[in-house]
Amino acid sequence: MNSREEWGSRLGFVLAAAGSAVGLGNIWKFPYMTGQHGGGAFLLIYLALVFTIGLSVMLAEFAIGRAAQRNPIGAFATLKGKLWPVVGFMGVAAAFIILSFYSVVAGWTIAYIFKMASGSLVGSADELGKAFGSFISDPVEPIIYHALFMGITVAVVLGGVQKGIERACKILMPMLFVLLIVLIGRAITLPGAEKGLEFFLLPDLSKVTAETFNGALSQAFFSLSIGMGAMITYGSYLNKKESLGKSALWVSSLDSGVAVLAGLLILPAVFAFGFDPSAGPGLTFITLPAVFAQMPGGAFFGLLFFSLLTVAALTSAVSLMQPIIAFFSDDKGWHPKAAAVIFGVVIFLLGIPSSLSLGVWSDVHIIREKGFLDSMDYIASNILLPVGGILISLFVGWVVADKMKEEVTNKGEAPFPFMGAWLFICRFVAPVAVAWILVSGL
């Protein structure tokens, strides 16, 4: 414990934290959430929440992590003790839940690499939709890919913080960015794409309801990887010289940048091909192959895209695994490698019902009308992360504010111009607004 690993540089840290944030949340979840919640109005509310509450909670997590140099549970215990480590426990529980279904969806992206390579993803938009439906409802095939993804995640975690994650993020994240831009060029020039651009970019405020806020808030927490301590853990590996405020701004901007690019790619194509924007979790997987079918070298672009998406999912999965492992190794004396293998298996098992809930177990409902996968997502994204965010804000704003002020200014050496605004958001705005959105969503 005395010689914790450290990030190689601030760029390495920012890219790794962005690697955690950018993942399926941006490219799979964001477009279908936007589609279900009315388009432009959702985007507007989403961005407003990201750059106020989201950014502040992220900075709060970085500061807690770096001040304590511990995993989320240990961090609260070191800084204050008493009941606060409960926040860390909630975070570790959220990590288990999220990773279990995340890995199932990431398994789909691996499967789509192979399907692109074998040329089996061809046909009309309608046929592509059917192909996706029959793939995810199969009782065996998606579970094999889910196992493969968890296996790769464990392997990366075993490789260590710096070598494994940092190196992958430095090269592959920029590639994903560039590829998205190339693909947008194709999507927005499809006939009929303007309707999708309009839907995404022109807010229709008459569609805003409590649901819109609730969806935007849960999406912001999920996409920024906040509310559960992943960013506390990453902050704990950061050295004392770097500016936390700038890092948080970079990570939030990169993350929402990728989400907006994904929206610009998927939604115009959805309208051009006549899909239903509120179709839900299949949206990206059905729309993209239809786009690839319309471009020269489509199979190559498709292969590259799903490969990069798998890597983006992997860097997020690793960050979900890290708080679990750090807790059991820092505080429980487990060997980190043993923890990685054992919890890899546990999370794999926990993911199986999520996968089956899209096929043979589709009439098993857990929360309201939701199946297992949707219920896991709901418990984590709509409850655990926002509640975690409220508690993290209160903790930083009221309980350890002085220590946190020191931390974000590197003991006074790096002035932080937004101190007043940040503390005001942590003390009042974030707890009240998040609680209000949560309650009105129930």
Ligand code: PHE
């Ligand atoms: N932010 C990740 C994504 O958008 C998912 C994630 C959530 C990762 C919570 C870590 C913690 O894909």
